[in-house]
Each structure stands twice: as C-alpha cells, then as structure tokens.
Amino acid sequence: MTHEVQGVVARHTGAPVSVETILVPDPGPGEALVKVLACGVCHTDLHYREGAIGNDFPFLLGHEAAGIVEAVGPDVQDVAPGDFVILNWRAVCGRCRACRRGEPWYCFDTHNATQQMQLTDGTPLTPALGIGAFAEKTLVAAGQCTKVPEVRPEAAGLLGCGLMAGLGAALNTAPVRRGQSVAVIGCGGVGDAAIAGAHLAGAARIIAVDIDDRKLELARTFGATHTLNSRTDDPVAGIRALTDGFGADVVIDAVGRPETYLQAFEARDLAGVVVLVGVPAPGTTVELPLLDVFGRGGALKSSWYGDCLPSRDFPILIDLYRQGRLDLDSFVTETIALSEVEKAFAKMHSGEVLRSVVVF
Known part of the structure; x- marks a missing residue:
C-alpha cells in the first residue's frame, strides 16, 4: 500500500x-x-x-x-x-x-x-x-x-538534531565537569543547548558569546551566568577577564567559522578543551600556530551529533524534561x-x- x-x-x-x-x-x-x-x-x-x-x-x-x-x-x-x-x-x-x-x-x-x-x-x-x-x-x-x-512532540522532536548536538557537545564530547568554567560562542539553538548542557553538568561559570543582545539575554534563561557581545567587545579578552585571566576550561564553538574557532582556541585555559559543534561551510580552512597547539595541551575536539547514542541519550533527556530539569x-x-x-x-x-x- x-x-x-x-x-x-x-x-x-x-x-x-x-x-x-x-x-x-x-x-x-x-x-x-x-x-x-x-x-x-x-x-x-x-x-x-x-x-x-x-x-x-x-x-x-x-x-x-x-x-x-x-x-x-x-x-x-x-x-x-x-x-x-x-x-x-x-x-x-x-x-x-x-x-x-x-x-x-x-x-x-x-x-x-x-x-x-x-x-x-x-x-x-x-x-x-x-x-x-x-x-x-x-x-x-x-x-x-x-x-x-x-x-x-514539539519539544521532544528538537532532540532529534540541533538540541542533541548542543547538549551532547557539553555533556558527551567535552565533557563538562562540575565546577568548571565554560564559554559558548554562538547562541542559536545549538549554542543555547550547549549552555543548558553545561548547566546540567554543574559548570560554575557559563559565558555566552554572541553579536546579538537579544540572543544573549535569552542565553541567560538556559543557564548562562555571564554574557559578552563580540560585536563590541573582544571575546577572548572578555572570557579571560571572567576566568581570573586564565581562560575557560571548555570553549564550545557553535558557529563553525574560522574566526570563531580561533577565538575558542585562544580563549581556553592551559589543558583546556575546544569543542567544534557548529557546522563549517564546505572548503573552510583554519590556520593555527602549531607551537600553541602543543604548548597549551588539552584537546581540540569535534562533536558529531553531540556524540550521542540515541537509544541511551534520548530517554535520559526526556526524563530530565519531565522532571523539570531540562527546559x-x-x-x-x-x-x-x-x-x-x-x-x-x-x-x-x-x-x-x-x-x-x-x-x-
């Protein structure tokens, strides 16, 4: 039929x-x-x-x-x-x-x-x-x-792609640990989901970075403790200033452009983690100082679909939603x-x- x-x-x-x-x-x-x-x-x-x-x-x-x-x-x-x-x-x-x-x-x-x-x-x-x-x-x-x-269903279906990508970038790929500092560059759906994931994980400081004040204000509702408008302020300097001059333990690039990735790379602490979850345009390249890649230590990671296992992660996240812990x-x-x-x-x-x- x-x-x-x-x-x-x-x-x-x-x-x-x-x-x-x-x-x-x-x-x-x-x-x-x-x-x-x-x-x-x-x-x-x-x-x-x-x-x-x-x-x-x-x-x-x-x-x-x-x-x-x-x-x-x-x-x-x-x-x-x-x-x-x-x-x-x-x-x-x-x-x-x-x-x-x-x-x-x-x-x-x-x-x-x-x-x-x-x-x-x-x-x-x-x-x-x-x-x-x-x-x-x-x-x-x-x-x-x-x-x-x-x-x-309107809420549940969003876990099928964008929200899982952001939540998983924080919870699975990084993974964010309790008490850490986290910066998220780009506060669309994926970025805000990463902020929500960092909040769920118990991050002590969550810094939202975007060029739109409307998005930054909304990011606070998902758990951001600080916001930076990168149109008017240097995001790297801002993130460092908010983390005692060291840089964030985890920086998540939810945009996927060379300039945002470089900001993420430069804004992380020694032994910190950069997670790329924003999808780059075809043909995009980035140039990094190899000595800094070595000298900073830590990890540069890509997050594929939030590194999720749907059969494991979707039921857990729906339970958190039902408990009122994931909005x-x-x-x-x-x-x-x-x-x-x-x-x-x-x-x-x-x-x-x-x-x-x-x-x-």
Missing part, C-alpha cells in the same frame, strides 16, 4: 520550497512508517535547500521530528505500532569497527530506509538526513526511531503550519527565532 501525504520539497538550489503530494510506501524489512506529529525547522534543512549538502534534488526536507509509529517491517522488534518516538539520523549498525570496539555513538555505517519516497510522477525524493519529516508520514529505518515516554519548551519559539516553512527559513536566518516547529 502507498500513502499519499503532503510534504515540503526543495526542487532546485535556492528555489523556494513547495508543499507537494508525496507517495510513502508501507515499510519493508528493517523499516518503520511514522506519523509525524511535529518537526523543527533546522539550519540543516536550509543548507539542503541551498545545495550545500549534496545535489541530489529534489529533497524532502525536515528531520527534527517526533511522531507515532504506524507500521513496521516484518523483522522489526525494537519499536511497534503505537510507540511514541523521536527520529534520529544515526541508526547504528552494530557491526562496524566503532560499534565493535564499544563506541556505537561513532558508528561509521549508519543506515536509512531502503525504499524511496516519491513524487506523484515517480521522481524519487532524497529525504533530509535520511528522514524527510516535513511530511504527514515518513518512512525511515527502524533504528532511526527511538522510543521515549510520550510528551509534548525543552523554551526552545520552541513558535508553532507553524507546513505551508509556512519558507517563511520560517527567513525568520531563522534573521535570528528572530530559536526554533519554528511544524505541527501536524
């Missing part, structure tokens, strides 16, 4: 997205059909529309999603129809060298659904991050479904209809929102 649903499609580089009828097949072996309840509008979707992540148009956009499993393939055991799930884009294989050595969060052979969703004329769609959740229903690999207790609701700036995704891209680009969330 094929399901006809409405979904947001990017047909050409830079062209406005459109809501179109798409065909979603019933799940085959290893697959799950999910009724999408909510899906966040992420910068990654805009990157797909702009052609910055491959050229496999047309794309079915959307990936920060929560929903209900409607059907599963004949061999699926971990999820069942009726389960409330958060979708993830790293379904671990359990067989690659990372999985075999006990580090499945680095899985090098993650997988997606085998069958393709299509336009009504038979054109195959490329789902964003293997998910394609700006649609009433989507087909994914069963391993991309993480069962959690049912909560507000996922504050990341939801507005809820919108499927037809408003293009407008949401403009708002996101201008910094008006942390997350617009499509609700079905």
Whole structure:
C-alpha cells in the first residue's frame, strides 16, 4: 500500500520550497512508517535547500521530528505500532569497527530506509538526513526511531538534531565537569543547548558569546551566568577577564567559522578543551600556530551529533524534561503550519527565532 501525504520539497538550489503530494510506501524489512506529529525547522534543512549538502534534488526536507509509529517491517522488534518516538539520523549498525570496539555513538555505517519516497510522477525524493519529516508520514529505518515516554512532540522532536548536538557537545564530547568554567560562542539553538548542557553538568561559570543582545539575554534563561557581545567587545579578552585571566576550561564553538574557532582556541585555559559543534561551510580552512597547539595541551575536539547514542541519550533527556530539569519548551519559539516553512527559513536566518516547529 502507498500513502499519499503532503510534504515540503526543495526542487532546485535556492528555489523556494513547495508543499507537494508525496507517495510513502508501507515499510519493508528493517523499516518503520511514522506519523509525524511535529518537526523543527533546522539550519540543516536550509543548507539542503541551498545545495550545500549534496545535489541530489529534489529533497524532502525536515528531520527534527517526533511522531507515532504506524507500521513496521516484518523483522522489526525494537519499536511497534503505537510507540511514541523521536527520529534520529544515526541508526547504528552494530557491526562496524566503532560499534565493535564499544563506541556505537561513532558508528561509521549508519543506515536509512531502503525504499524511496516519491513524487506523484515517480521522481524519487532524497529525504533530509535520511528522514524527510516535513511530511504527514515518513518512512525511515527502524533504528532511526527511538522510543521515549510520550510528551509534548514539539519539544521532544528538537532532540532529534540541533538540541542533541548542543547538549551532547557539553555533556558527551567535552565533557563538562562540575565546577568548571565554560564559554559558548554562538547562541542559536545549538549554542543555547550547549549552555543548558553545561548547566546540567554543574559548570560554575557559563559565558555566552554572541553579536546579538537579544540572543544573549535569552542565553541567560538556559543557564548562562555571564554574557559578552563580540560585536563590541573582544571575546577572548572578555572570557579571560571572567576566568581570573586564565581562560575557560571548555570553549564550545557553535558557529563553525574560522574566526570563531580561533577565538575558542585562544580563549581556553592551559589543558583546556575546544569543542567544534557548529557546522563549517564546505572548503573552510583554519590556520593555527602549531607551537600553541602543543604548548597549551588539552584537546581540540569535534562533536558529531553531540556524540550521542540515541537509544541511551534520548530517554535520559526526556526524563530530565519531565522532571523539570531540562527546559525543552523554551526552545520552541513558535508553532507553524507546513505551508509556512519558507517563511520560517527567513525568520531563522534573521535570528528572530530559536526554533519554528511544524505541527501536524
């Protein structure tokens, strides 16, 4: 059986997205059909529309999603129809060298659904991050479904990408320890999630850095103890001044530009940690003084999806949300209809929102 649903499609580089009828097949072996309840509008979707992540148009956009499993393939055991799930884009294989050595969060052979969703004329769609959740229903690999207790889907779905990236950068990649000083450069959704993660970990001092005073004020609600506007103040000098002249124990770059990475590198203490979680543009390079790389010690790390294991981390974070210790609701700036995704891209680009969330 094929399901006809409405979904947001990017047909050409830079062209406005459109809501179109798409065909979603019933799940085959290893697959799950999910009724999408909510899906966040992420910068990654805009990157797909702009052609910055491959050229496999047309794309079915959307990936920060929560929903209900409607059907599963004949061999699926971990999820069942009726389960409330958060979708993830790293379904671990359990067989690659990372999985075999006990580090499945680095899985090098993650997988997606085998069958393709299509336009009504038979054109195959490329789902964003293997998910394609700006649609009433989507087909994914069963391993991309993480069962959690049912909560507000607009909030839960954001763990599927951006918020997990930021939280995981602080909690998993760094990892931040109780009493440490942390600076976060870039206070969008990912940066604010990193601030929330540092707060959860018990950081004593959390310094938010951005060029927008509105974002800096919001960062305080997620746990920032100090703020620096890098448009008017030198962030490196500011971070050092707020850490007794030493620099922060952990600096998280949630922007991913050469200048912000250099700021992070220069603003960390001896033996400190730099974590890159902002996604750099293709072709971006950075030049570092090698003697300082050696002399400062510590570590320069990249955070892949917050180095998360969805089956482990999503339920833990949802429990913290239910306990009132992790405010996922504050990341939801507005809820919108499927037809408003293009407008949401403009708002996101201008910094008006942390997350617009499509609700079905």
